[in-house]
Amino acid sequence: MQFTGTSDYVATEDLTIAVNAAIALERPLLVKGEPGTGKTELARQVASALGLRMIEWNVKSTTKAQQGLYEYDAVSRLRDSQLGDERVRDVRNYIKKGKLWEAFEADEKVVLLIDEIDKADIEFPNDLLQELDRMEFFVYETGETIRARHRPIVIITSNNEKELPDAFLRRCFFHYIAFPDAQTMERIVRVHFPDIKPTLLRAALTRFYELRETPGLKKKPSTSEALDWLKLLMADDLDAEDLRAEPGAALPRLHGALLKNEQDVHLFERLAFMARRPRA
DSSP states (O other): OOOOOBTTBOOOHHHHHHHHHHHHHTOOEEEEESTTSSHHHHHHHHHHHHTOEEEEEEOOTTOOHHHHHEEEOHHHHHHHHHTTOGGGGOGGGGEEEOHHHHHHTOSSOEEEEEEOGGGSOTTTTGGGHHHHHHSEEEETTTTEEEEOSSOOEEEEEEOSSSOOOHHHHHTSEEEEEOOOOHHHHHHHHHHHOTTOOHHHHHHHHHHHHHHHTOTTOSSOOOHHHHHHHHHHHHHTTOOHHHHHTSOTTSOOTTGGGTOOSHHHHHHHHHHHHHHHSOOO
16 A cells, blocks of 8 residues: 555655555654645545545644544433433443544544644643554443554644644654745646646746745745635736736735735835835
């Protein structure tokens, strides 16, 4: 079972090596990188390339590890018992299966995505150590042990908002998705926009990387934001000359697709003002 990328996703050689190493080791693949570099999409493309179903667990700041296993609704059971409901005789009627349970009981191998694990509490990764390592967990309400029928391919993403515990990191195969260089970005763009004018693409990417490298920028635009910007440029039927006509330090056209906070907009406005000032 080898991942080699797909026609819809540009996977670098080091990324494909990481995916296949994690599959061979049967360990979770922990993927870090800037937001918008395709970490979540990687899991979808791995599932597509290998012909597997994907189960997605989107982690939030309020998510608890137990929710990935199961949740027991004791309140509903108490209410039903007071109403004389026959359902109370079977505790299973009040157990909601989580994403890990769903992946473990699947009749076939699946890809399990645990997305943005760093959003949750710091104890969240530690609370999943045994379950992800042994691929089993115990259900106290029913007295049964749930074991994985087929060990899933586990892909975990992180935006590096929090440091993850060392014990958790030891159990993962790690890969950092570096921001793509201009050549790789060009390949990514051509996957999404095969009909883009070569001159527009080159001019837009030159402008994009100039913007990303501007000193003092609070939030650098991501790959997904670059694609949004290019989509707008194409929709307005702009060409390379439209981009080159702008002063080098001015705000780029349709900058709202690239700059997402007022601090960065003000930075470029100041740079544009300084560029227009006559020199003594």
